Amino acid sequence: MSLLEVKNLRVEFPTRRGTLLAIDDISFSIEPGEVLGVVGESGAGKSLTGASIIGLLEPPGRIADGKITLEGERIDDLPYEKMRHVRGKKIGAIFQDPLTSLNPLYTVSKQLTETILVHMDMSQEQARKRAVELLDEVGIPAAETRIDSYPHEFSGGMRQRVVIALALCANPKLIVADEPTTALDVSIQAQIIAIIKRLCKEHKTAVMLITHDMGVIAETADRVAVMYAGRIVEIGEVRDIIKDAKHPYTKGLMGSIPVVGHDVEVLQQIDGSMPRLNEVPKGCAFNSRCPDAINKCFVDRPDLMQTDGLSTAACWLYSKEAVNE
Amino acid sequence: MNDDIKQGFEVKPLLEVRDLTKYFDVSKPWLTRILEKQPKQILKAVDGLSFEIGKGETFSLVGESGCGKSTIAKLVVGLQRPSNGEILFDGQDLNKAITSKDSNRIRRRWQMIFQDPFASLNPRWRVNDIISEPIRVFKLAKSKSEINDRVDKLLTQVGLSPADGNKFPHEFSGGQRQRISIARALSSEPEFLVCDEPTSALDVSVQAQILNLMKDLQRRLGLTYLFISHNLAVVYHVSDRIGVMYLGRLCEVATASDLFKNPQHPYTQLLLNTIPDMEMTGIKRDPVHGEVPNPIDPPSGCAFHPRCPLANDRCRKETPQLQKNAGSLIACHAVEEKRNV
Known part of the structure; x- marks a missing residue:
């Protein structure tokens, strides 16, 4: 059985001048441990596809038709509270700009342990230990001390590592990574790609890698879906x-x-x-x-x-x- | 600048940059500084840079964010004054020329194309007015009809239709807007264009259209380009010669084919190592280590030494200067001492 199955998905935006069909009847599946690249130009609908899967489609956008199943269970029609438990637990997310996906007012430690405590049955100390391990795993040097820093104290590349650690908190089956390297310099991009590749091999996590850069796809993905006009x-x-x-x-x-x-x-x-x-x-x-x-x-x-x-x-x-x- | 780092142009180069420096004062406000007993903080955005660009040539600057590429673009077109050093355009001191009385005569000879076509065009102006502004400012046409004729010609030249002149920028896509900025840049009939990341905001298929257009215009109009980009594949495609920058200094200057076939500076090698492998050869590559340091507090000696596999004591103390090495210019002690072989 495929890990994720998307069947005849349609996403539309009702506007005053009629309904715009942003995603028009797409179907694909992701196998466990596979990296599926989704590539296309701006406006092709790649990010909306990702947002539909993690249930973060912004209104007025809505899923008009189709079915999304994760491990055989439908997730596209779950109520908000239930979806919150799927998101984070089963599906992790990495976004383009690491500065906006972290809360600037909390330390990295607070953000990581909070996520771990929500999704896993652990004590505060165990959660902190796991957070340090995760930071270590994504290549943050001196994780033990750096964990108490605030996001602004990290560089762009290090911040993106924290975001990856955050996505990995609850050992998700699938990570949706939307342009994870676009905001980074080329030498940092190479490092982040290497981490994503290593992690999905070690954890058997499947990744849906959304990007406009065919080079990143060539380096990372197993299969690729090319999108055009939805x-x-x-x-x-x-x-x-x-x-x-x-x-x-x-x-x-x-x-x-x-x-x-x-x-x-x-x-x-x-x-x-x-x-x-x-x-x-x-x-x-x-x-x-x-x-x-x-x-x-x-x-x-x-x-x-x-x-x-x-x-x-x-x-x-x-x-x-x-x-x- | 000493003579052996000249690149041996037979004719006089169009642009000569000599020991260019630009420092920014990024200190905290005066009172805070006094109370906290902190010294002034100086950011050396460009630190003693020299290069030349020949007529009809495309010279590219590559490097990661914060290395000073865009500061150079602004210095070279006179949008910012250098802290030190000289910029000679066609033999004349650029900063003296643009403050002189008849500065319009020389100013119109260079133009700039910016990265973001959504920010560089005035949304309240019609395309006609945007493109004709340089013609009006430099008084290059005698009558209104002559201006209109020239705008129509420019629009056709960049692959738009004369009817597009009556529209506003928001009616165009990113690629078309970049064509409008190119038309605007060409309207004063310049010889030299500074292109600061002209395709970074565009999709790849549109990027190809713009790169093809720029190359075609260069051939037809004999333009000289200073091209700034972080995308190595794009730089490989457009450039004749390339300068690699790291924290405000040049570490290697070479022809495009030399640089990509035989990169000598360890930083150039690191950069080339990060290019995604589109051939799917599956070669295992050395992982890249480290990050660009904070430019306010750069490492001593060669700024690259903390990430350099070949660094030794001399690299930590002494800043390397550009030196001739097998046709290229390299600023590296390791290459000079042949430690890299």
């Missing part, structure tokens, strides 16, 4: 997608990333930009920018289908009937 356009093993992308959007995306050692005069570019939510065209959302669009692309919306490679992609080019039409 849909998953391609999903598969990281290696297959990086070496042999099938969806025209993924191909364009891969070609537009400058790579050290590749001497190209002109980067491949996808003209135009992602449509706004109120301007998503009929058929495939990518049709106006797609170099290979066929008639069917402007009429019907493609679902994920098997391609001639190893990944699955939502593209009519891989449907024989559509191409022959």
Whole structure:
């Protein structure tokens, strides 16, 4: 059984000028101990997918349809109080900016032990001991003394380590990491990636890694889902997608990333930009920018289908009937 | 600056920076300082930097946050005055030139492109007015219709349509806004553009569009770029020569191919080691240690020594200077003494 299963999830925002569909019918699953990367440009819906899973979708946004199950139990329709116990206990979260995800008025020790005490049956001393162990595990030197510092006394990279320790407090099965390295310098980014990789191996924690940086995905993830305008356009093993992308959007995306050692005069570019939510065209959302669009692309919306490679992609080019039409 | 660190340009370089320093006073208020008996605190954002940029060249500065890249950009366009040192633009002292009476003649020859296209365009101005402002300020056109013609041409040049001129910035996406800032920068027909992280706020597919546009414009208009970025892959793609910065000083200056094929300074090697492996080769890499120290209280000697695997006593005491080494300029005692082989 998959650890997390997302089925036909739709997230919408009712506005005065009509309802905007931010996530449009996406399905995927995460296996225990797996790192699933979710990549896409700003506005593609990756963060909303993460927020729906941890139950932190901000109103007026709401789950309009679909099902999210964690270890076989539905979590998308849980009342607020019950969801609070799932969040933290079973699902941990790491956000982009470590300064805003820590409370500046409490010491790190207070924040860690509070989380541990809520979710685990421990005494105050045991909780503090566990907090020190966690800080040690994420690579904070002299954890024993540093634990009594306030968040502002740590550097950005160290703060992000504290946030990771916080997410690990109750040994969750799944961690949703939303752009965990984006606010950090490159040398710190490499350190944080290494920690996340090591921890999910040691604890068998699954990670949903949301990022816009294909490089981070290549380093960390096992599988990757590529999102575009609220849909998953391609999903598969990281290696297959990086070496042999099938969806025209993924191909364009891969070609537009400058790579050290590749001497190209002109980067491949996808003209135009992602449509706004109120301007998503009929058929495939990518049709106006797609170099290979066929008639069917402007009429019907493609679902994920098997391609001639190893990944699955939502593209009519891989449907024989559509191409022959 | 001594002669052997010149990079051997055959023609005079367009921009020469000599021993540039910029210190910021970050002390607490005077009374607090007296009461707490604390000395003045000086942040050395740029500390004795020298480099040259040739005509038509792209020179890039890379480094982590707080190393002084953006301060250099501001110094080089005259938005800030250096504490010490000289900036020569086409042989003229930049800071004397911009305070002189006919400063407009030289000022229009350089422009700047900023990181955030959402903050660098006035939201209450129409695109036409934004782009034509330099033309009006420098009085480069005689009549209104001439201004309009030039704005239309600029918009087409950056891949927008002349009709877009009547819109406001909020009607455009991030990539299109960055095109507008490029059009504005080009409107005074400059020779030299300072680009401070021009694509960091953009998505990768849009980044590719902007990088392609910048390269295309450089070829057509013979522009010279000072390009500032923390993204090594982007820097590799655009640059002719690269300067690597660490805590306000240059530690290595080399051509793009030399720097990436044969990085010599230990910090450059560390930086290159952090580039994500897009080839999925699965090579095991040495873990990176440590963090950038606080620039208010930098380490003694070579600022990199606490993180450097090759550091010895000399590195802790003596600040290394840029020296020629196999075609590149390196500021490292270990490389000089061949301790790295």
